[in-house]
Each structure stands twice: as structure tokens, then as C-alpha cells.
Amino acid sequence: MTGQCIEVLIEKSTFITFIAGINCEINIDECESNPCVNNATCVDGINNYTCNCQLGFTGRICETNIDDCEGQPCLNGGNCVDGINSYVCICEGTGFEGDHCEFNIDECAVGPCQNNATCSDLINDYNCTCFDGYGGKNCDQDISECMERPCQNEALCFERSNMSLYAPDMVAELPIDVRDVFDREFSYADAAGYVCSCMPGYEGKISFRDCFSPEFVSMSCLVLNIQVTIVK
Ligand SMILES: [Ca+2]
Numbered sequence: 001m002t003g004q005c006i007e008v009l010i011e012k013s014t015f016i017t018f019i020a021g022i023n024c025e026i027n028i029d030e031c032e033s034n035p036c037v038n039n040a041t042c043v044d045g046i047n048n049y050t051c052n053c054q055l056g057f058t059g060r061i062c063e064t065n066i067d068d069c070e071g072q073p074c075l076n077g078g079n080c081v082d083g084i085n086s087y088v089c090i091c092e093g094t095g096f097e098g099d100h101c102e103f104n105i106d107e108c109a110v111g112p113c114q115n116n117a118t119c120s121d122l123i124n125d126y127n128c129t130c131f132d133g134y135g136g137k138n139c140d141q142d143i144s145e146c147m148e149r150p151c152q153n154e155a156l157c158f159e160r161s162n163m164s165l166y167a168p169d170m171v172a173e174l175p176i177d178v179r180d181v182f183d184r185e186f187s188y189a190d191a192a193g194y195v196c197s198c199m200p201g202y203e204g205k206i207s208f209r210d211c212f213s214p215e216f217v218s219m220s221c222l223v224l225n226i227q228v229t230i231v232k
């Protein structure tokens with residue numbers, strides 16, 4: 001090595017920082033003070049040192065954690081959290097899942113829609129298409145058509161969504177003028193509405209009109225296209 005030879009080692013001076021020894025045979029180890037950070041390897045040089053960084057770090061002394069989120073690897077609004085030579089996508093609340101929030105979660109998979117409603121997957125949401133007679137986000141509300149007392153003159157009101165009325169032994173107990181409506185398998189497609197069973201004495205022409213509205217036909221109640229024959 002061609003050193004710059006200083007005859008006598010004098011007190012510390014920048015002039016002699018890199019070669020020491022009477023004959024300049026000692027290369028000062030600039031790595032001795034551990035200048036590199038983040039577990040980088042220090043390579044001693046001539047009046048210099050080099051830091052070989054661990055993956056994920058950069059900078060003169062490997063002081064900088066590279067931003068692995070810079071390329072915006074998380075999709076669909078996922079939140080990127082930078083790590084060391086890595087990142088994690090936080091998909092929470094986006095309606096997506098996967099390492100990069102790339103998969104649209106099927107919110108219908110858990111079966112949120114009730115009463116045989118049809119479920120449509122949306123983004124971070126779902127939509128239930130209810131059969132008539134049901135309501136609510138999940139179609140879990142059976143609309144109580146009889147609650148508003150649509151049947152007049154003390155006529156009995158039977159909701160067509162009442163599954164128990166379709167049981168054969170129950171049908172036999174029903175007033176004869178509504179039996180036809182329930183003497184079959186329950187069907188969600190036909191579960192909307194109600195039927196009225198007129199009280200005796202109200203099957204006549206005038207009172208029959210009051211027994212059920214909006215329409216009546218001859219001696220029958222016409223309820224949501226279900227014709228109910230009135231007992232004579
Ligand atoms: Ca990083």
C-alpha cells in the first residue's frame with residue numbers, strides 16, 4: 001500500500017486519519033464505531049466505509065426503511081402498512097379480502113336474507129329481494145296485514161303468511177269460507193295479504209260489501225285474487 005508517510009506520529013489531525021503507524025502500515029478501521037444501523041454489515045475502506053444493508057433498508061448507513069407501500073399494492077381501498085421488506089394490507093371495512101384485498105367478499109354466503117328472499121352480493125353489502133308480504137333489510141319482517149283490521153263487521157282476518165294455518169289439521173278447523181286458501185302447501189310466492197271470514201249474518205249483499213273491500217264478486221270475497229266463497 002502506498003501510504004502517505006508521516007515521520008512522527010503527531011497528535012491527532014485530520015491529515016492522518018486514514019493511515020496510521022510509523023510506517024503507515026495500519027489502515028484505520030472506520031467500522032470500529034459501528035456506523036451502520038439496522039443490522040447492516042460494515043465494510044471498511046480507505047478513509048471510508050460501506051454499509052451493506054439488510055433487505056428493506058437503504059441509505060448511507062442503512063437508516064431508511066424502504067416504503068414498500070409506495071407502489072400502492074393494496075387494492076379496493078385496503079390500508080397498506082409498511083414493514084421491513086414487506087407490507088401488509090388491512091382490508092377491514094372494505095368488503096374485500098385477500099393478501100391485497102383483491103377478493104370481493106360474498107356477503108350472501110352467510111345467508112342473511114330470510115323468508116326465502118333472494119340475496120344479491122354487493123360491495124361491502126348485500127341486497128335482499130323479498131317476496132311480497134315481507135319487509136326489512138333481511139326480509140325478516142312478516143308484514144302483519146291483519147293489524148290494521150282490514151276485515152269489517154267483525155269478520156275474522158287470516159294472514160296468508162301464517163304457515164301454521166296450512167297444516168292439514170288446522171285447515172279443518174278454519175271457517176269454511178277461507179279453507180280453500182290454506183288447503184295446500186304454503187308458498188312464499190302467495191304469502192302476501194290476508195283473507196276475511198265473514199261473520200254469520202254478514203254474507204248478504206249489502207253487508208258483504210262491507211265484509212271485505214275493495215272488491216266483491218257475487219257471493220264471494222275476492223281477496224288478492226283469491227276467491228273465497230261465502231257460506232250461505
Ligand atoms: Ca419497508
Ligand SMILES: [Ca+2]
Nearest residue numbers: 105122123124
Ligand atoms: Ca361483496
